Amino acid sequence: MQTHEIIKRFREHFENAGHKYVPSASLLLDDPNLLFVNAGMVPFKPYFLGEAPPPAPRMTSIQKCVRTPDIDEVGKTTRHNTFFQMAGNFSFGDYFKEDAIRLAWELVTKPQSDGGYGLDPERIWVTVYLDDDEAADLWQKVAGLPPERIQRRDIEDNYWSMGVPGPCGPCSEIYYDRGPAFGEEGGPVVDEDRYLEIWNLVFMQNVRGEGGAKRDYPILGELPDKNIDTGMGVERVAMLLQDVDNVYETDLVRTVITKAEQLSGREYGANETDDVRFRVIADHARSGVLLVGDGVTPGNEARGYVLRRLLRRIVRSARLLGVTEPVLTRFAEVVRDAMGPSYPELVSGFARIEQVLKAEEDTFLRTLDAGSRIFETAAAEVKSDGRATLPGDKAFQLHDTYGFPLDLTLEMAAEAGLTVDEDGFRKLMAEQRARAKADAAGKKTGHGDQTVYRELLELGGTEFTGYTELASEATLRGIVSGGKRVKSAREGDIVEVVLDRTPLYAESGGQESDAGTIVTANAELEVVDVQKVARKLWVHQVRVLSGEIAEGEHVEARVDPEWRVGARQGHSGTHVVHAALRQVLGPSALQSGSYNKPGYLRLDFAWTGGLSEEARSEIEEVSNLAVRKDLPVKVVYTDMGGAQEMGAVALFGETYDETVRVVEIGGPWSRELCGGTHVEHSSQIGPITVIGESSVGSGVRRLEAYVGIEAFKYLAQERALVQNVAALLKVPDAEVPARVEALVERLRVAEKELEKVKAAQLVANAGSLAEQALDVRGVALVALQLPEGTSGADVRTIAGEVRNRLGDKPGVVGLFAPDGDKVSFVVATTSAARDLGLAAGKLVPAFAPAVGGRGGGKPDLAQGGGTNPGGIGDAVTALRTEVDRALEQR
Structure with a gap:
């Protein structure tokens, strides 16, 4: 049975059992605990945590997942994979253990001719949690499994939690016996290669507290509603139904x-x-x-x-x-x-x-x-x-800085007749992983106490009225201070307030929240910020400017009209620039992030190189042509399927409701899923001026622009700047570029002449420096500090010239140049000195620590830098001592 058929049968089985099918979410979700979606239940976490009501009591999905802790092990075994598909069914306070077991058993064992997978019931084993007698009894009752094929395992294997405080509960895993060719008898507790796990049923019934990820945490009590979360490994079932040994053969x-x-x-x-x-x-x-x-x-x-x-x-x-x-x-x-x-x-x-x-x-x-x-x-x-061994730190540098995996370094070393200090490499890798793990643990947070918002959410979500009005009558449903619900707040307090309806836009989709006020008969509140909780509750952070407010009061929420004008221009301008970008560069230039506020927009997009000046100008021109055409702006409400049929652009990593809002500017020219506030016609955006384009990471570029009055102000400043420069140069505005270009060329010529003079001075000074050489056991040693600010390149040039002045006699030149809180140094040796065993690269470690630095090079020339100019005197002494020691040991 092919994998797509396995997926199709899973979906149909659970849809027929009353489950709402949900397409796979993006691998990227806004979750501080996760790099990628790594389990089928992740998109459903808000429902399990009570942060949002589920759209249906029963749901099912086939979720794409990526897990990456063991990247280096992938390929070495057939068990490790980074990408997999997790088919799951979920119940939110609807059915529990008995129906979960029944539904899984039916699909797994039902004949293929009847739409099931047709696995042999006699080869199925299950595990349950140590004291979950209920689950063990149900496997016998529902599936007819004999007790000897029901095994009990401890908290490490058969108890589930998110690794942080929150929902948890015992689980039951389904295994399939692949036969004696794959290992020992005795069930999954003996051999998990022979007995392949295909499905995990989580009975989410408890709440856990702080503690370890796998164990050593308290169970605080039972959940008010018991939930089901299951995950069936699609690739593992494919292994069985395609009769292959491992996932790589599917x-x-x-x-x-x-x-x-x-x-x-x-x-x-x-x-x-x-x-x-x-x-x-x-x-x-x-x-x-x-x-x-x-x-x-x-x-x-x-x-x-x-x-x-x-x-x-x-x-x-x-x-x-x-x-x-x-x-x-x-x-x-x-x-x-x-x-x-x-x-x-x-x-x-x-x-x-x-x-x-x-x-x-x-x-x-x-x-x-x-x-x-x-x-x-x-x-x-x-x-x-x-030596014959490449140091571990060098192998680590190749891995960490240049992306060389160890096995590639090993292969190259073998070709060069060398070995590699693998233990040293692995020690450094372990230290790096420990730092990364500690950093991740520091960022990983539990799911904070959302009780106060759940209470308010139970009263109903906030109705957003801002698409059609700037002021709305409302009821003050709740006041939150310090994470706790309070009855009132007075002048000077900064609190959060929740209204039953509001025209104030909550920050989302890259658009800043609205500025505005909330007023009552006796009080005025300044709105500092607006955020969404559980995507349905608008939480206003406010400062009480005067009077006192109390729960249940009648209020009026008002948007600052000037702010809203600018915000609409910024967000609609973002859509226009995105459409212009795709028109100029092609459809692959997709937006990967944005930020906009009144008068300003920033748009990140997937692209692999800087934009030419011509491309930038064309994007700006196409954008402003769209403004001049006064394109109509239309909003369409539909479902995700309808939006996709329309060709609407969905943004990476965004999560959308069942009903989505599509914003069109000029019909199909710009059609995006968006919940932001927008102008009614493109001409209301005003002029768009691109002010910058830069890289924000490999394969991601960023465009910035001003819109509306801010664009006028920017252009006015640019005009004033040009006029000032023209006045200084005493030429008309149009001649400024040519005159500046001529000045730059004259400056370039002057700098070249200056460099020639400087080089001549350096050569002239080299003779006097060579005359200051000390005799160390017959070797001429020039170890000196150069003037402050001498560049590293000049230090190298001077060192070379001084060495030349030493002629055929043994000589070592060590020059140091301070520059603020840094120091550059160069060591050069003559051929006769090298014959005595004095190699420049080997001398550096003797004095580099004195200047807080490091360096290296070849026997004839070595260079480096440090961060302690105050140690130059000690470095000079250390160099002299090292030359003396090296000569004494000959």
Whole structure:
């Protein structure tokens, strides 16, 4: 049975059982505890936590997931995978253990001719939590499982929580016996290779407190409503139904390996070394393409760093298989064709995916060249010192700075006749992981006490009236201070207030919250901020300017009209610039983030290089033409399917309700899902002036612009600047560029002449410096401090000239130049000094600590820098001592 059929049957089974089907959420969700969605239940967390009411009591989904803690283990075994699909069914206070067990059992064992998976009931085992007698009894009652195939496990295996305070409960896992060829008898407690886990049923019934992620935490009590959260591993079921040994042999994964075989001319299964590389490519290609498809771009931090590692491991593995041509887009095409039926966004967005992958591969190939040169230098140093082992810190530098995995360094070292200090490398890696883990733990937070907002949410969500009015009558439902509900607040207090209706926009979709006031008969409140809680409750942070307010009061909420005018211009301007960007650069230039406020907009978009001045000007011109055309702005409410049919652009990582709001500017020219406030005609945006374009990470660019009156002010400042420069130069405005260009050229010529004079002075000074040489056991040593501010390049030039003045005699030159809180140094040796064993690179470690620095180089010349200019005197002494010691030991 093919994987797409497995997914189809799961969905139909639970839809027939009254579950609402929910498409897979993006791999990127706004959750401080998660880098990526790593479990099927993650998109449903607000419902389990009570932060929002579920749209249905029963729901089901097939969620794409990525887990990346064990990237380095992928490929070495057939068990580790980064991307997988989790099919799940969920109940929010509806059914519980008995129905969850029944529904799972029916689908797993029902004959394939009847729409099930047709697995042999006699080969199914389950585990339950130690004291969950209820679940054990239900497996016997509902499924007829004998007690000997129901095993009990402790909290590490069969008790679930999010790892932080919140919902938790016992779970029950379903295993399938693959037979004696795969391991020992005795059930999953004996051998989890033979007994393959395919489904986990979580009985969410308790609340846990602070403590460890897996154990050592208190159970605080029972949840008011018991919930069900299950997850079935789609790939694992595919293994069983396709009768293959592991995930890499299943239909949607094996296709990537087949492509790698074609490109490399090698065969999967021929030897374990190559098999590891084939498996890395197959796994990472799926994860990489799905992540790029959801808006991640390669970078050096967080999600971008993980994606970069995945993609570079693919390229490196292909290289080790003998493939020298670019491969990422070739593998991406296979993933698109295999996964497209389940995730059509891979097909529609493939042009952008392809562009991101090509840019990253080009970058990495350049990095490989640079890293190879670093390795060759390091290897030469090791050999020149008579050693045969590359230090662990050098291997770590290659890994951390240049993206060289250890096995690539090992292979290159072997070719050079060297070994690598693997223990030293792994120690440094462990230290780095420990730091990263500590940092992640510091950022990981529990789900704070949302009780006060749940109470208010039970009264109903806030009605947002701001699309049609700037002032609304409302009732003050609640006042919150310090996380607690209070009855009143008085002048000077800063509190949060919740109204039953409000015209004030809550910050979202990149748009700042509205400014405004809330007034009563006796009080006035300044609105400082507005945020949404659980996407349905508007929480206004206010400062009580006068009087006193109390729960239940009648109020009027007012938006500052000037603020709203500017906010609408900013948000509509963002849509216009996004549409212009796509018109000029192509549809792959998709927005990946934005921020707008009155008069200003910032738009991040996927692109792999700086924009030319022509492209920038064209984007600005297309934007302003759209303003001049006075395009109509229309709002359409529909469902997600309808929005997709319209061609509306959805933003990466955003979560949308069942009913979505589509904002059109000029019909199909600009059509985006958006909840923001907008102008009624494009002419109301006013002029749009692009003020900057820059990089904010690999594959991501940022455009900034002013709109409306702010654009006028900016252009007025620019005009005044040009007029002032014209007045200084005493030329008409139009001649300013030519006159400035002429001045710059004259300055460039003058600087070149100055450099010649400076170089002549340096050469002239070299003679006097050489005359200050000290005799150290027959070696002329020039160890001096140069004047403040001498550049590193000049230090090197002077050192070379002084060495030349020493002629054929043994000589060592060590020069130091302070510059603020930094110091540059250079050591140069004559040929005769090197014959005596005085190598510049080996002298540096003796004095570098004195100036708080480090450096290195070749026997004839070494250089470096430090952060302690006050230690130059000690460094000079240390250099003199080291030369004396080296000569004494000859």
